Each structure stands twice: as C-alpha cells, then as structure tokens.
Ligand code: 5GP
C-alpha cells in the first residue's frame with residue numbers, strides 16, 4: 628500500500644494508488660505510480676499518475692510543477708524500460724472536451740505501433 632497525498636475517497640486512481648483497487652504496476656516511487664491501462668489502445672499503454680490527487684493539467688501550478696517535471700523523467704525511463712525505441716506518444720486529456728474520464732491527473736504512454744495521424 629502506498630501513501631496518497633490529498634487522498635480523494637471518491638477517486639478511482641487514488642484507490643488504485645492506495646492498493647484498494649488492483650492494478651498491473653509498472654513503476655512506483657514516493658511521488659508517482661505507473662500501471663497498465665485496463666483498456667489498452669496500443670500494445671504498450673501505461674498510465675503515469677502523481678500520488679497526490681491533482682485533478683488535471685489545469686491544476687498544475689508553481690507549487691506542483693516540480694512533481695510534473697519528475698513525472699516526465701519517469702515517463703522517459705518507463706518508455707526506455709519498455710523498449711519503445713521507435714517512439715511513443717504521451718497524452719494527457721484535460722477536462723470534458725478532451726474526453727478526460729478520470730479526474731486525477733494522468734499521462735498516457737502509448738507505444739508499440741505506428742500511430743495514426745489525426746488530432747496531433
Ligand atoms: P482518460 O479518458 O481520463 O484520459 O483516461 C482514463 C484511462 O483510465 C482510460 O484509458 C481507461 O481505460 C483507464 N481506466 C479506467 N478505469 C481503470 C481501471 O480500473 N484500471 C486501469 N488500469 N485503468 C483504468
């Protein structure tokens with residue numbers, strides 16, 4: 628079980644971080660947790676989340692920007708460990724128009740296939 632800062636008892640990802648809901652863990656440290664997406668959109672599809680409950684990119688500010696920077700260091704490490712040498716995509720959906728379904732900041736790492744051109 629992990630400590631969750633600002634634990635939100637109604638938040639699915641807070642429950643996953645705490646271990647109350649099982650997940651396929653890929654990486655963990657004091658600040659963040661990474662696990663495989665339950666509905667993968669690519670051969671490798673991993674979610675990286677801060678342990679602190681931050682709702683979305685819209686809540687990133689000077690008080691937590693170092694944490695977000697750390698998450699990107701972790702993303703690069705996970706991608707290397709997963710062997711995504713040919714590239715990968717990092718996505719964070721923010722709010723309803725972007726289709727964010729879980730209101731706990733998370734970064735999707737998608738890789739292992741050639742991505743379609745489209746929104747980005
Ligand atoms: P969003 O749509 O908010 O950007 O991404 C939420 C992601 O969480 C989706 O890709 C969805 O498949 C994933 N997800 C939702 N519930 C669970 C769960 O219980 N376990 C895991 N591992 N992933 C989940």
Ligand code: ZN
Nearest residue numbers: 638641680731
């Ligand atoms: Zn949460």
